[in-house]
Amino acid sequence: MSKAILAARKLSKSFGTNQVLSDIEFEVHPGAAVALCGENGAGKSTLIKLMTGLYQPSSGHIEFCSEKVNWRTPSEGIDAGVAVVHQEFSTMSALSVAENIFIEALPRTRWGLIDRKKLRVQTVNLLDSLEIQLDPDQIVAQLSVAQSQMVEIAKALRTSAKVLILDEPSAVLSQLETQHLFKIINALRLKGLAIVYVSHRLDEIFEICTDIAVIKDGVVTSAGPIADYDQQKIIAAMVGRELGDMFPPKASIERLSEVVLELQQLRNNSFDQAVDLSLYRGEILGIAGLVGSGRTELAQSIYGARAATGRVLLEGRELGKRTPSKCLSAGIAMLTEGRKTDGLFAQSSVAHNYISSTISKGASDFNIATDLAAQRSATVVAQFNVVVDDLGLPISHLSGGNQQKILLGRLLENQPKVLILDEPTRGVDVGAKAEIYRHLRALANSGLAILVISSELIEIVGLCDRVCVMRDGAIAAQLQADEISEDNIMSVAAADDSEQQPLDIEVQCVNVKSISSTQAPI
Amino acid sequence: MISIDQGRSFKATLKTWARATRFESLHWVIIGLILMVFALGSIGSERFATLANIFNVQDQLVVLAIIALAQTLVILSGGIDLSFAGMLGLLCVFFAGFNAQDTQTLALAIAATLALGAFLGGINGVITAYVGVHPFIVTLGTSTVLTGLALLHSNQPSGSVALFFEDVVYARIAGVPCGFIFVICLYALTAFMLWRSNFGIRLYAIGNNEVAAQISGVPVKQTKVLVYAVSGLLAALAAIYMVGRFGVGDPRAGVGFDLRSITPVIVGGTLLAGGFGGVLGTALAVILLSLLANALNLMNVSSFYQWIVEGLIIICAVSVLVGRSKK
Numbered sequence: 001m002s003k004a005i006l007a008a009r010k011l012s013k014s015f016g017t018n019q020v021l022s023d024i025e026f027e028v029h030p031g032a033a034v035a036l037c038g039e040n041g042a043g044k045s046t047l048i049k050l051m052t053g054l055y056q057p058s059s060g061h062i063e064f065c066s067e068k069v070n071w072r073t074p075s076e077g078i079d080a081g082v083a084v085v086h087q088e089f090s091t092m093s094a095l096s097v098a099e100n101i102f103i104e105a106l107p108r109t110r111w112g113l114i115d116r117k118k119l120r121v122q123t124v125n126l127l128d129s130l131e132i133q134l135d136p137d138q139i140v141a142q143l144s145v146a147q148s149q150m151v152e153i154a155k156a157l158r159t160s161a162k163v164l165i166l167d168e169p170s171a172v173l174s175q176l177e178t179q180h181l182f183k184i185i186n187a188l189r190l191k192g193l194a195i196v197y198v199s200h201r202l203d204e205i206f207e208i209c210t211d212i213a214v215i216k217d218g219v220v221t222s223a224g225p226i227a228d229y230d231q232q233k234i235i236a237a238m239v240g241r242e243l244g245d246m247f248p249p250k251a252s253i254e255r256l257s258e259v260v261l262e263l264q265q266l267r268n269n270s271f272d273q274a275v276d277l278s279l280y281r282g283e284i285l286g287i288a289g290l291v292g293s294g295r296t297e298l299a300q301s302i303y304g305a306r307a308a309t310g311r312v313l314l315e316g317r318e319l320g321k322r323t324p325s326k327c328l329s330a331g332i333a334m335l336t337e338g339r340k341t342d343g344l345f346a347q348s349s350v351a352h353n354y355i356s357s358t359i360s361k362g363a364s365d366f367n368i369a370t371d372l373a374a375q376r377s378a379t380v381v382a383q384f385n386v387v388v389d390d391l392g393l394p395i396s397h398l399s400g401g402n403q404q405k406i407l408l409g410r411l412l413e414n415q416p417k418v419l420i421l422d423e424p425t426r427g428v429d430v431g432a433k434a435e436i437y438r439h440l441r442a443l444a445n446s447g448l449a450i451l452v453i454s455s456e457l458i459e460i461v462g463l464c465d466r467v468c469v470m471r472d473g474a475i476a477a478q479l480q481a482d483e484i485s486e487d488n489i490m491s492v493a494a495a496d497d498s499e500q501q502p503l504d505i506e507v508q509c510v511n512v513k514s515i516s517s518t519q520a521p522i
Numbered sequence: 523m524i525s526i527d528q529g530r531s532f533k534a535t536l537k538t539w540a541r542a543t544r545f546e547s548l549h550w551v552i553i554g555l556i557l558m559v560f561a562l563g564s565i566g567s568e569r570f571a572t573l574a575n576i577f578n579v580q581d582q583l584v585v586l587a588i589i590a591l592a593q594t595l596v597i598l599s600g601g602i603d604l605s606f607a608g609m610l611g612l613l614c615v616f617f618a619g620f621n622a623q624d625t626q627t628l629a630l631a632i633a634a635t636l637a638l639g640a641f642l643g644g645i646n647g648v649i650t651a652y653v654g655v656h657p658f659i660v661t662l663g664t665s666t667v668l669t670g671l672a673l674l675h676s677n678q679p680s681g682s683v684a685l686f687f688e689d690v691v692y693a694r695i696a697g698v699p700c701g702f703i704f705v706i707c708l709y710a711l712t713a714f715m716l717w718r719s720n721f722g723i724r725l726y727a728i729g730n731n732e733v734a735a736q737i738s739g740v741p742v743k744q745t746k747v748l749v750y751a752v753s754g755l756l757a758a759l760a761a762i763y764m765v766g767r768f769g770v771g772d773p774r775a776g777v778g779f780d781l782r783s784i785t786p787v788i789v790g791g792t793l794l795a796g797g798f799g800g801v802l803g804t805a806l807a808v809i810l811l812s813l814l815a816n817a818l819n820l821m822n823v824s825s826f827y828q829w830i831v832e833g834l835i836i837i838c839a840v841s842v843l844v845g846r847s848k849k
Contacts, residue, residue, distance in 0.1 A: 075739035090737045094730035094797035099723055104739040106720060113718040137541065
């Protein structure tokens with residue numbers, strides 16, 4: 001067997017008194033793809049940061065090419081040949097595609113100036129070799145999320161990397177884009193690159209990885225060739241217990257009789273197509289579709305967060321000029337797609353986040369009792385099984401799953417009749433996912449109407465009673481009962497009704513403008 | 523065949539130039555406003571549209587242009603420099619304090635002033651980057667300290683500079699003030715540097731997304747120190763020019779320039795948060811604001827009204843920017 005190219009030996013890391021990783025043994029060989037699994041907060045990201053020089057170990061060390069190394073900065077790791085695609089986007093939206101990819105390695109003329117012509121040629125060559133279709137001169141702010149992810153990958157691969165670490169690269173990609181990514185990864189692996197692949201999507205791991213290492217609470221609990229594993233075994237190693245069925249039983253379609261929310265010819269400012277839709281009491285309706293198919297835009301236009309024409313009726317009464325606060329008090333609550341960007345008040349405490357949309361509840365307008373905030377959030381912490389040491393801590397200290405539970409609780413404080421959830425389990429670990437699914441089903445059973453937007457097909461198929469598949473801003477198909485399957489959804493979502501090429505990311509995502517438009521100018 | 527290629531490459535060249543200078547459609551609006559001010563000024567005053575007056579305006583905008591250029595660089599990097607009030611005052615009395623009468627002393631005085639400017643700016647940068655204090659606070663603090671130092675040195679205009687240096691500052695080539703030509707070269711050089719140097723790209727990178735820049739291996743802290751040092755260096759250039767104009771070093775020379783330096787940057791379309799914008803917008807905005815002030819002056823409009831107009835322009839400019847980015 002070949003020698004490990006990158007390895008962690010007895011690696012430990014603590015922040016203050018908080019031991020995040022202890023005695024980690026991890027290695028990856030040339031030509032292998034190791035899946036790094038674990039719940040959120042298990043220590044995967046910390047391990048990656050240690051292996052790339054962003055953090056320094058408290059004890060133990062990193063081995064690269066069988067030699068002990070001590071990288072002090074990310075650039076040392078990059079120079080040695082460890083390329084990383086970070087979970088958080090590290091693209092710089094003000095720079096062009098080419099500048100992003102080659103920053104700090106820009107070709108120079110002999111006067112020391114940047115050689116723009118060469119830069120362009122290099123970028124075109126690199127993108128071609130990866131079969132990524134992008135204009136090198138385009139500013140990244142104008143790209144879709146998936147496209148910027150491709151920039152990120154190209155950037156990681158611009159050096160002659162020996163190891164490629166991908167930290168949840170597919171979290172924002174649609175199925176087709178993920179397949180494209182896998183093609184790239186496989187080709188690289190066969191060329192002898194060592195791959196470390198972090199993902200929450202277990203099905204992906206089986207598709208692309210050769211080995212697996214599972215981390216739980218900062219310790220490697222299980223490792224070996226992927227062939228020795230099945231989904232249940234991985235989940236068991238990740239959560240430390242057997243998970244029963246991920247998804248609770250569905251509602252029977254016959255029960256759905258009372259329309260709670262009705263959309264008539266709703267047309268938002270990003271698409272030409274209008275949407276008609278009815279949402280019934282007690283159901284979970286899934287909205288599937290590729291990234292850029294108009295799912296989020298639809299949710300925003302219902303909630304009054306995006307300009308739209310057409311009518312929205314709640315329990316038969318038309319909602320006039322909708323704004324988020326009006327919708328909230330009328331009984332429509334929405335969970336946004338980006339927890340960090342427009343969901344949380346990251347620096348505020350857990351308690352304040354929880355009460356932020358119902359501040360005056362149980363208090364007079366000029367007197368908000370601190371105790372009350374703590375009391376109220378303590379109830380939700382117990383109800384949703386949130387893991388938190390102190391409600392006064394900034395919510396950014398919580399793991400993704402726990403943050404999401406607090407946000408869900410916050411929505412419920414408004415006593416909504418309709419819940420709109422955009423990617424409710426993005427960046428949430430398996431254990432918390434199952435809990436969230438259970439809560440959603442219980443809420444539906446208690447009479448709420450729930451609309452779930454998701455890029456994870458397993459979630460759509462497993463959770464939803466009915467599914468609408470969107471394409472180009474319109475609902476292309478409605479599926480229910482046995483019709484709901486991954487194949488059916490994908491065949492509609494990615495249908496070739498134009499000159500669309502399956503792997504042409506540019507064409508698919510041409511309508512995504514939300515990223516650039518949310519940039520505040522000042 | 524060849525002609526087609528040439529046609530395409532001409533278009534591509536144009537596109538590259540637009541990208542290199544960070545030209546935006548917003549700049550057409552500023553150019554339109556400049557023309558409008560020009561038209562109104564010509565109607566309102568006979569003296570406005572004369573060559574002599576235009577050269578006058580060119581003379582008057584030199585200091586503002588240099589300071590606004592410095593501010594543009596700092597704002598692009600995601601910071602802000604409010605130290606110009608104290609910086610200009612101190613550098614003026616420092617430079618004039620040499621009482622340089624011969625070339626040798628003058629050269630020494632210029633070199634020392636430039637070095638001091640860069641050093642003082644560098645201090646702003648070090649405190650911002652390495653201690654982690656918000657540049658708003660840091661530069662406000664240094665400005666106050668430097669104002670105090672300048673006034674301690676002399677609480678009224680003092681010092682002198684060789685007459686031949688004043689002649690150089692006042693010199694004109696075919697009627698065009700040398701100072702203005704110098705400013706144009708300075709802007710061109712800066713624009714070139716932003717497009718073709720690592721420093722330029724790093725500036726945009728850290729102003730746009732500091733964390734991402736750091737992960738990408740950009741030396742964030744060093745770049746920050748450098749940009750504040752460059753800002754101080756430019757302030758020193760402005761101070762030297764001011765002493766050349768007035769013949770003395772005025773410790774209060776910088777009063778008002780802290781906030782006035784920001785106006786052209788914002789009106790020119792550079793994002794206050796950093797990362798987006800460029801020097802072309804600032805240049806156009808400096809021309810617009812200077813022409814406007816001059817036109818109002820010639821029309822005998824009280825300077826109090828000029829303040830009102832300038833304030834309204836800032837608000838309008840920012841409103842336009844907000845509206846544009848929401849689209």
